[in-house]
Amino acid sequence: MSTTTSGNRIRLTQYAHGGGCACKIPPGELEEVLRGLGDGVPVRDPAGELVVGLDEGDDATVVRLHDGPAVLATTDFFTPVVDDPYDWGRIAAANALSDVYATGGRPLVALNLLAWPRGVLPFELARQVLRGGLQVAAEAGCHVAGGHSVDDPEPKYGMAVTGVVDPDRVLRGDAGEPGAPLSLSKPLGTGVLNSRHKATGEVFPHAVAAMTRLNREAAEAALAAGVTCATDVTGFGLLGHAYKLARASGVTAVIDSAAVPYLDGARQALREGHVSGGTRRNLEWVRAHSDLSAVTEEEALLLADAQTSGGLLVAGEIPGAPVVGELTPRGNHVLVVRR
CATH class of the missing domain: 3.30.1330.10 (PurM-like, N-terminal domain)
Known part of the structure; x- marks a missing residue:
């Protein structure tokens, strides 16, 4: 304060x-x-x-x-x-x-x-x-x-x-290829924690630390690995940005929900109802183009959580970033979430 x-x-x-x-x-x-x-x-x-x-x-x-x-x-x-x-x-x-x-x-x-x-x-x-x-x-x-x-x-x-x-080494959102793993360089959860902060005044230093950490190292690692496709995860949530990347690339993004990392306290903030309108709109936007049947509505909301200064979603593997899914040939849905 x-x-x-x-x-x-x-x-x-x-x-x-x-x-x-x-x-x-x-x-x-x-x-x-x-x-x-x-x-x-x-x-x-x-x-x-x-x-x-x-x-x-x-x-x-x-x-x-x-x-x-x-x-x-x-x-x-x-x-x-x-x-x-x-x-x-x-x-x-x-x-x-x-x-x-x-x-x-x-x-x-x-x-x-x-x-x-x-x-x-x-x-x-x-x-x-x-x-x-x-x-x-x-x-x-x-x-x-x-x-x-x-x-x-x-x-x-x-x-x-x-x-x-370098014009020959631009990371783009439309360069994803089937078979590429999807890596996420920062945990999710800043949206629900920020909503709880706004409602209660409680401070979450670890969320501030995540939001102020630059994505420079993740970008450098992606370039060093020869990655050509990436985006950052911000206001449209992981689901929204994965959907945009997959749609632009003509592939399907498959997200493994069990592999997605979250900040401490994010699930509790969700249970207490600290979900922004932006997060709910994110989920509704991707729902018609997605198969979300494998997860609960609450889990889907966390995956759609509107992030502020989130990490990079990279179509490739980079050090320190968990693999949270993969790109596959375009199927019936642009986005699939599995457990």
Whole structure:
């Protein structure tokens, strides 16, 4: 919980209608918005410079330059996911940088994105948020150079990040092949634990530690193993992101529910009903294209839990990441969950 210099105790999560990546526009609604967006719009790309763009739904845009590395661009921001402003800034920065790592790139420079209810919350809290973002960017070796701020009824923070990547070694969401194992570099459960934190004020340091841990090592391990397909697991949950990857790759993603790791306390938070609306929408989105008959509704909700700054889902094996499933030839369903 935050304490201002005047001694007032402020819970940032109470100033937002939701928290973290659970506040994303539901995936089905977002796809409806984006469908056909570029129809009739002339796009000049005679040299094939746009390696990854709007249609692929990947984590970051990749533009090939004439010589040397390709340029990555991405952005991410959200409402408070924890009450501590410094931790919120660290989590939001790690989450924004994750899109670069999920594409196999290296972040170079970030711009802050800050929305603040200037007449409601003191600016000293905003300063702590920015300090947290700066700390994580420094850990990533990424410069922070300014940004943009607006007066807003809800506090929001994130970053727009530019990076570089070898254009011949881009990790993509549409490059999955049958027979590839699926590895997950971070345990699930941040969604239900964050919801419990918002409801009760209880702090979960291990969840904060997971959310602030960069995906850099997982990305480097994937590239070293020759992996070509990966994505990060954030607001659409493991099921949502596995579904997107499998659909784009023309395969079926099979998830072994017994192999999926969870943060301590996640199952208890689920039993107590701390499930976000975003998690429930994730499950409904994939249900029509999935075989979930092998697991209970509660287990399916955990697998669909809307993560904030989650790990990488890698179509390959990497050190330290459990194998949680595999890609198979496309069957009757895009996504299958087994016990």
